[in-house]
Amino acid sequence: MTKKIFSIVALTFILTGCMTTQYERGVSSNLVNYLYPKGQLKSHKNDQLPVLNLPLRVGIALVPESKTDSRFLLAEFEKQNLLESVAARFKADKSISHIEVIPEIYLKQGRGFITIEQIANMYDIDVIALVSYDQVAINELNNFSLAYWTIVGAYIIPGESTEFQTFVDTAVFDIKTRKMLFRAPGLHSNSRNHTAVGFEKRNRKMRIEGFDIAANKMTENLTVELSKFKRRVKEEGVAKVAFREGVSYGGGGLDWLGIILLFLLLRFTRTKN
DSSP: OHHHHHHHHHHHHHHHHHHOOEEEEEEEOOHHHHHOTTSOOOOOTTSOOOEEEESEEEEEEEOOOSBOOTTTOOOHHHHHHHHHHHHHHHHTOTTEEEEEEOOHHHHTTOOSHHHHHHHHHHHTOSEEEEEEEEEEEEEEEOGGGGGGGSHHHHHHSOOEEEEEEEEEEEEEEETTTTEEEEEEEEEEEEEEEEOSTTHHHHHHHHHHHHHHHHHHHHHHHHHHHHHHHHHHHHHTOOSEEEEOTTOOOOTTOOOHHHHHHHHHHHHHHHHHO
16 A cells, blocks of 8 residues: 555656646847847947937937747737837926837838937937847746646646746937937736636736836836936036027926036036136
């Protein structure tokens, strides 16, 4: 009797070891791979400082997917909503004259900063906000998956666990110097145990939920990082500011970059006197 029990326990562990598997799938629109297709990042240590000409002309675009699983691709309306949410954060800033949401098809015509510069010439923009995202689903069988040996088990026993890791990022670049001005990330992770049957339907809900939360965190961080960048321009001199010819900020329209410029002019005048 003891031998029989031992054999059953041993067989259970063997089967569990055989069935415990893990696999990943997902989608990625990798910013670094897109901007640097040859794999070598340029050093900007000795480059000139970006000159931000007020009011700024900003383009917003989604980096094309480089790693795809058709079940994870964002729908067109999801992409449009994401870009519009980023645009809404910039529209509140009076230092921006207009915002162009650039169709993804234009970025698919090539890769690297040469493509970005061609788009900039087409749309007459100074700065571009590149939105990218990564989402990975890690699926793993657990000990309860032994119940999948029966039809009923596959329906009622949560023998699998799936974790979604979602990352949404917006990186803002000065096109002329190719320097990144600032970036705003959003990260979310969610997981659950589930049965084998109905797996795809439940995972689609988790995918959408994870992406929405990560995107919301990114847009919230965008406001924070924009404020930090304003302070860095003033305190660290990470960029220069200038007005476009024929542009004036009267009637209360002077925004943060104008304030910075006024501050620098006043300091220069005091030093001279």
